[in-house]
Amino acid sequence: MSSSTCSEVVVRARHLGKAYQLYARRGDWLKQVMLGWWKSYYKPFWVLRDVDLDVYRGESIGILGRNGCGKSTLLQVICGMTLPSNGELRVTGRIAPVLALGATFDAELSGRENIMIGGAVMGLKRAELLRKFDSIAEFAGIGDYMEQPVKHYSVGMRTRLAFAICAHVEAEILVVDEALAVGDAAFQRKCLDWIDSFRKTGTLLFVSHSMAEVRRLCTRAIWIEDGRIRAQGDPSDVIRAYHRALAMEKDDVHRFSAGA
Secondary structure: OOOOOOOEEEEEEEEEHHHHHHOOOOOHHHHHHOOOOOOOOEEEEEEEEEEEEEEOOOOEEEEEOOOOOOOOHHHHHHHHOOOEEEEEHHHOOOOOEEEHHHOOOOOEEEEEHHHHHHHHHOOHHHHHHHHHHHHHHHHOOOOOHHHHHHHHHHHHHHHHHHHHOOOOOOOEEEEOHHHHHOHHHHHHHHHHHHHHHHHHEEEEEOOOOOOHHHHHOOEEEEEEEEOEEEEOHHHHHHHHHHHHHHHHHHOOOOOOOOOO
């Protein structure tokens, strides 16, 4: 299928599942490594369950749901940060993962050094990074902190740096997970304006608890509950159903328990 057609699937998931291994005792991990072929010494905690999803080139998808429902895990699997436990996943195109990059900065290195490493991880050559460095620094807007170790940065400053790098990698898919929630108002406006421009040619996967941002930025919304897709479609319709459920359905704390 031609890449010029809007019907091209850039992310396809079939029966996708992700389970983490929870151990009741510290020594059980070693038992699992040595004897796991014979017996399991952990309880599986399923974060994603049987997810079927097609994301088409040029779509802007908002992903919503309660805390712990599996939103961030789904994006982590799509970005390749963690492997699925079962199912199939195919991703086509370069991803700029704002959620992943900020979490993997080397705290002992400076902002400048993390730009070079982070950009290289996402496929940019050194010459490209040097050419784009001034623009990245201007976008981040952290001034002299650019030469300081990242361990001295606030969460908001890390987010500024991560978003600035991702804005310059010329990716086909942008993944944003609550990154705008920790920025100040001026930086949020800068990011939203940049995302508006990116949406004209790229594909957006956007997790946010701000329904106003989902309505503004997204052409489709996906509501995840207990690791499964409960509803998807027009953002206004999905948000309305989600709010109705929040008001009428009791939050079940057992969803955070292994085996739930």
